[in-house]
Amino acid sequence: MSDSTGKVVGVNGNMVSVAFEGNVSLNEVGYVLLDEKRLKSEVIRIKGKKAELQVFEMTRGIGIGDKVEFTSELLAVELGPGLLGQIYDGLQNPLPQLAEKCGFFLDRGVYLSALNENTLWEFTPGARVGDTVKRADSLGTVPEGIFKHQIMVPFNLYDIYKIKSIAEAGKYKVKDTIAEIEDSEGKVISLTMTFQWPVKRPINAYAERLKPGEPLVSRYRIIDTFIPVARGGCYCIPGPFGAGKTVLQQNTSRNAEVDIVIIAACGERAGEVVETLREFPELIDPRTGKTLMERTIIICNTSSMPVAARDASVYTAVTLAEYYRQMGLDILLLADSTSRWAQAMREMSGRLEEIPGEEAFPAYLESVIASFYERAGIVKLNDGRIGSVTIGGTVSPAGGNFEEPVTQATLKVVGAFHGLSRE
Ligand SMILES: Nc1ncnc2c1ncn2[C@@H]1O[C@H](COP(=O)(O)OP(=O)(O)OP(=O)(O)O)[C@@H](O)[C@H]1O
Ligand SMILES: [Mg+2]
Structure with missing residues (x-):
């Protein structure tokens, strides 16, 4: 926890301007204090001494002079055994537990x-004991569903360590504590099964990035035959409203030959x-005979x-992958829909009064x-094993117009294009 604090000097939608004392860095997490609540x-x-914060909660009730605390930590996720089968919100709060605590209408400022x-x-x-290890080396395993979950040296430890x-x-x-390791200067660090990693990094x-070569079998005959997706590659599904993007993704999530979705x-x-949440626990995974939820994470x-x-x-989502x-x-990551994410970027950019690009999307839309x-x-790990993350995102261009900025920006980077039309 840093001791930097600030005071709210302006509120504009979910953007809050804060005059602060001390040091604050970009992408750092801060909490706006509202009565007893702390809004992330x-x-x-x-x-200068003014920072703009995007608040991940409704900002109703925040007023001039409200206190803000900074943490000097970047927005991060918790990594460790027990992620599979979970349903999280965007900030990795488990939703079922949140519902148990707050009822159906989620409260602000509750983080679990x-x-x-x-x-x-x-x-x-x-x-x-006595082995030397570096970051991402395995210290042991725990069974998680059908997988052996590796307990690794945290990725933010860059030295060579002795166990x-x-x-x-x-x-x-x-x-x-499951292990104690000593760095090259003799400092001992104790490790648990979990650690945090900033989401935007x-x-x-791993040892090296490989070139995606083999196809990822989606079991959609038309896709696998004509427009295959590479394992470790990325693809997009643009289409107008109601064209079947979500249905296509849901079917892929059930049938594709990957370990984790x-x-x-x-x-x-x-x-x-809600449909996904109701169906998934009841669907049986043809490979394991258990529920599909055991190898799925839903970020909602x-x-x-x-x-x-x-x-x-x-x-x-991508950090967990x-x-x-x-x-x-x-791992197959399915994002539905990246247009809504781009809209969120547009909203924030507008509030920051940045010079807008095409259709008022921010100029950095493409790079983001x-x-x-x-x-x-697809990567080769330090011990020679191969792992992959494949990303499939839907794009919902208004009126099915593929010339709009989000579709165009996506087409420039993805390897396969599964365009849907309403006909
Ligand atoms: N292959 C298909 N065969 C028959 N019906 C389909 C098929 N794919 C989708 N549908 C029907 O079309 C409807 C809309 O599909 P879906 O929800 O996937 O659209 P969408 O592209 O995700 O729309 P939105 O942009 O609004 O999210 C669904 O209710 C489904 O019943
Ligand atoms: Mg949809």
Whole structure:
């Protein structure tokens, strides 16, 4: 926690201007204090001693003079066993637990731990005292669904470490210490099964990036025959309203030959998400005979939820995908719809009074979309295993006009184009 604080000097929709004391950095998380509530926000612009924050909650009731606390930490997700099968909002709050706490109408300022801290995981050590390890090296495994979840050295430790102690095989909670490692200067760091990683920074703890070569089998005959998607590549599904984008994605999520599916429902109607949530636990995975939910993560930020969290939700989803890729698994990330995410960017850009680009989208729209899709990829890990993240995003251009900026920006970066028409 940093001791930098500030005071609200302006509110414009979900953007809050803050005059601050101390040091504040870009993309840092801050909390706007409103009565007893703490509303999570992210710093998106700093000018002199004034910062602009996007608040991930409704800003109703925030007034001039309200206090703001800064954390000096970037917006991050919690990584560790127990992510699979979860339903999160854009900020990685588990929605079922949130509903238990607040009822059907979510309160502002309630943030829950992303991983269940009481679950006991059967840990099997995979390294010995005296071994040297570096970031992303495996310390052991725990079974998670049908996979062996690797407990890795956190990706934000860049030194070479010596293992001082490691837990024996047995049951542990995620926050229990399972190893102690010593860095080159003799400082001892104790590790648990979880750590955090900032969502906007790609996870790059692998040996090399490979060129996507083989196709990802979606089991849609027409797609696999004529317009295949590369494993570790990216593709988009543009189409007008009601053309079948969501249905196509949902079917792919059930049938595609991948290990893990992450669904980011970004700004879509709540009804569609409810359908997915109802169906998934009942669907049986043909490969394992268990429910499909066991190898699925749903990140859900519907059209009725605050706009700023849409931005967070796509980054949260891709970071979780990259984390599982570090275990040598194939992940398919389906984002529905990237247009709604672009709209959120447009809204923020307008509030920041930036000079608008085409159709009032920000001038950096293309680079942001490109850097999102470029997080897809097939990689060779440090131990030689191969993992991949494939990204498929739907685009909903108004009136089915593929000439608009979001579709065009997406087409420039993706490898396959599954355009749908209403006919
Ligand atoms: N392959 C198909 N065959 C028959 N009906 C379909 C098919 N695909 C979609 N539909 C029907 O079309 C309707 C709209 O589909 P869907 O919700 O996928 O559209 P969408 O492109 O996601 O729309 P929006 O842009 O509004 O999100 C669905 O209710 C579904 O019943
Ligand atoms: Mg849809």
